[in-house]
Amino acid sequence: MGMGDCIFCKIAKDEIESKIVYQDPDAVAFEDINPRAPVHIVIIPRKHIERISQVGKGDNALIGKLFFIATKLAREKNIESSGYRLVINCNKDAGQEVFHLHLHLLGGRKFAWPPG
Ligand code: AMP
Numbered sequence: 001m002g003m004g005d006c007i008f009c010k011i012a013k014d015e016i017e018s019k020i021v022y023q024d025p026d027a028v029a030f031e032d033i034n035p036r037a038p039v040h041i042v043i044i045p046r047k048h049i050e051r052i053s054q055v056g057k058g059d060n061a062l063i064g065k066l067f068f069i070a071t072k073l074a075r076e077k078n079i080e081s082s083g084y085r086l087v088i089n090c091n092k093d094a095g096q097e098v099f100h101l102h103l104h105l106l107g108g109r110k111f112a113w114p115p116g
């Protein structure tokens, strides 16, 4: 799938509706449409990178920024002390469904370890 029909590129460009909770010139964060926890936010780079395995050296700062945004949102959503999980699914075995790199911020309940 190219970026032309990528649903997360469309969210980043405000071409389809979403509940955006944060945005800056490099990244966008929005509520997951099918939340798996009381807090479930998806954080994406505006740049269309299909999966974490395709991140290049030049993307180091960008990836770091996604994690920084996640910690900031976790603090704002009051799940910093209770705890939260940051997840990146890559390809089939992890269940990646949308092929635009994204970081899940999940919190507000207890999670199993190891994950199912
Ligand atoms: P993954 O399985 O890691 O690829 O996760 C994709 C996530 O994107 C899932 O949690 C979906 O619920 C979420 N998602 C898919 N389409 C949308 C959308 N239009 N708006 C918000 N979240 C979405």
Ligand code: ZN
Residues within 6 Å of the ligand: 003, 006, 007, 008, 009, 010, 047, 048, 049, 099, 100
């Ligand atoms: Zn995309």
